[in-house]
Amino acid sequence: MARQTASQSTLNTDPVEQSPAESQTSQEAKKAPAKKPAAKAPAKRAASKTSSKTAAKPAAKAPAKPAAKAPQMKDEAAKADAVSTAAPAPKPAAEKKSLARRKRPRKAPATGPVTIGRSGFTKLKNISEIRHYLRTSDTPVFFVGATAFNLLGLDRWVRGFSYISYYDSWDGTHPRVFCPKDKPYVEFESGEQINNWLLRNHEVRAHIERRTPPGKRPQVVMVFFDEETERICEELDYELILPSHALRERLDSKIVTTQIADSVGVPSVPNVLTTVKDWDELVKVTNKAKLGQDLVIQTAYGDSGKTTYFVTSEAEFAAIADEVVGVEIKVMKRINNRPIAIEAVNTRHGTVVGPCMTEITGHADLTPYRGGWAGNEMFPTVLDDESRHAAVQLVRKLGDRLGKEGYRGFFEVDVLLDTDTGDVYLGELNPRVSGASAITNVTAGAYADVPLFAFHLLEYSGIDFEIDVDEINARWEELASEDEWSHMVIKHTTNSVERIDAAPRTGRYVLDHFGNLVYSHGDLDWHLLTNESEAFFLRIYPEGEYRWKGADLGILVTKAHLENSHGGLTLHAKYLIDAIRGMYRTTLIEGDEPQPKPAPAKGK
Structure with missing residues (x-):
């Protein structure tokens, strides 16, 4: 039975050349800790905090380590969900002065017809001109994050696009990824x-x-940001090309999303928005709403499925009472469903909708969290034609309504297909780039036109452009039914803290003649994968770092099918997971007793 879930957290194949000085190597300190780091419980999200799925998302608390150790990021995957609770205190004058930089002279306002970049166009009138502009504009756009995962490969289309990341998955060999040395x-x-x-x-x-x-003026884009980010960008004269944090945080609430959807007739799973003080009151509310007692309860802000609760009895409610009593919650009837992820961009001409993808959620081989997001996959039969069209129209209607709220740009919607009735429902909204972008930007539609995120860049470029939203959506809807891509986030699932002594390299992996998954060669991204016997693994934590329960080890992208018709992982997916885990060598710091390290499985 499918799970009902809440999710988190190119044309030109040659990247623009960069001088050797631009390619920096991340130097991770490798000193052993003076004492065992204590694993900490995940920090709880304040009621006003946002979250989302991304492929590499901070989540579980990192183990405390001595000051000599290199910095540690909490679980960030991608498909990755941040926890930040309060606005930071005002910075002292000395620190603010250290942030200051010379502001670049702004160009004088144009007084007549202007040309765009090197293209010579005064207005982009079709996809061909848009593609030409992206390949010739010298406006720098920096994707900033713990890893480069979410928009990796976009630099194949966009000349000025590059990445600034905390973790260097390529050890300095990716010409468009910059990682500071001093950390x-x-x-x-x-x-x-x-x-x-x-x-x-x-x-x-x-x-x-x-x-x-x-x-x-440099443009900056990222998955996670807050008011402090906005202040830093203003002081440094960087343009943060995203909707405001205040708007995103408001729309990130499952309560607000449901209310907005209701206002334009976008259906949700039968639900009630309420506040309860105990089990008895919950029963009264759900009986009145005719939801039964097989329920799904969500708080306003979630963390990759960790604030979605499945409740059928008073005992199960008592176990989560501290999280759901006295706060506004969304209580839904539990249905048999197939969760679908769809990304889109709200533009001045309407909402452009990406492909429909299933969500890989809750598999114990991948994540310790029941209902936790762990990847996506797209294949021809993900939805039938009628359901796909209904899902696309749902996202378009919601996106157009978000435009009236002042929202512009990229967002992701979780859609639930009721497998018993065929009804299509809104699951939740993630007003940001998500982990699903890894697939969205390599689909047949992206290669036929431009990647979905390119429309976000256009919307924030100040450029006048024309697109036929109806025509693009119709073509992409058709092309998406003929393509196949998958990816999964591999987390550390045991209750232990371990130092990583050896980790698999980022790059292309293949199945050899004996069915073993072996490293083939280093590669910049997964865009050149052609069949299911290949895979691309993006490593997150390198040698010398630590892993703990819930920490993301890396993301594996493939053109193979990963889930079977019963909702479980395929044998091929299980083999890929075991093979990657088998390439790690670790030293136990604390937690579970050491277990014998299994040898990599043989065969598919």
Whole structure:
């Protein structure tokens, strides 16, 4: 039975060349800790905090480590959900002064017809001109994050696009990924804190300065940010090309999303928005709403499925009472469903909708969290034609309504297909780039036109452009039914803290003649995969780092099918997981007793 879940957290195949000085190697300290780090419980999200799925998302608390150790990020995957609770205290004048930088001279306002970049167009009138603009514009766009996963490969289409990451999965060999060398130990609480640390870092600021042409203003995009991020970007004269944090946080609430959807007739699973003080009151409310007692309860803000609760009895309710009593919650009838992830971009011309993907959730081989997001896959029969069209129209209607709220740009919607009735429901909204982008940007539709995220860049470029939203959506809907891509986030699932002594390399892996998964060669991304015998693994934590329960080890992308018709993982998927885990060598710090390390499985 499918699970009802809440989710988290190119044309040109050659990247633009970069001088050797631009390619930096991440140097991770490898000193053994003076004492065993204590594993901490995950920090709880305040009621006003946002979350989402991404492929590499901070979540579980990182183990405390001595100050000599290199900084540790909490679980960030991708498909990755940050926890940041309060606005930071005002910065002392000395620190603010250290952030200051010389502002670039702005171009004088145009007084007549202007041309766009090197293209010579005054207005982009079709996809061909849009593609040409993206390949010739010298406006620098920096994706900032713990890893480069979410929008990796976009630099194949966009000349000025590059990545600034905390973890260097390529050990300095990716020409478009910059990672600062000097990283003293910091125990990060969230993805927002990681991004703010990066923006303050002197090496990062110098890198952005070098990469920004005179008269240009650098653009910055990221998955997680907060009010402090906005202040830093304003002070440094960076343009944060995203909706405001205040708007995103408001829309991130499952309560607000449901209310907005109701206002335009976008259906949700039968539910009630309520506040209860105990089990008896919950029963009264659900009986009145005719929801039964097989329930799904969600708080306003979730963390990769960790705030979605399945309740059928008073005992199960008592186990989660501290999380759901006295706060506004969404209580839904539990249905047999297939969760579908769909990304989209709200533009001035309407909402462009990406492909429909299933969600890989809750598998014990991948995640310790019941209902926790762990990947996506797209294949021809993910939905029948009628259901696919209904899902696309649901997302378009919701996206157009978000535009009236002032929202512009990229977002992701979880849609639930009732497998008993065929009804299509809104699951939840993630107003941000998500982990599903890894697949969205390599589909047949993306290669036929431009990646979905390109429409976000256009919307924030100040460029006048024309697109036929109806025509694009119809073509992409058809093309998506003929493509196949999958990816899964592999987490550390046992209750232990371990130092990583050896980790698999980022790059292309293949099945050899004996069916063994073996490293083939280093690669920049997964865009050149052609069949199910290949895979791309993006490593997150390198040798010398630590792993703990819920920590993301890496993301594996493939064109193979990963879930079977019964909702379980295929034998091939299980083999890939076991093979990657078998490439790690670790030393136990605390937690479970050491277990014999299994040899990599043989065959598919």
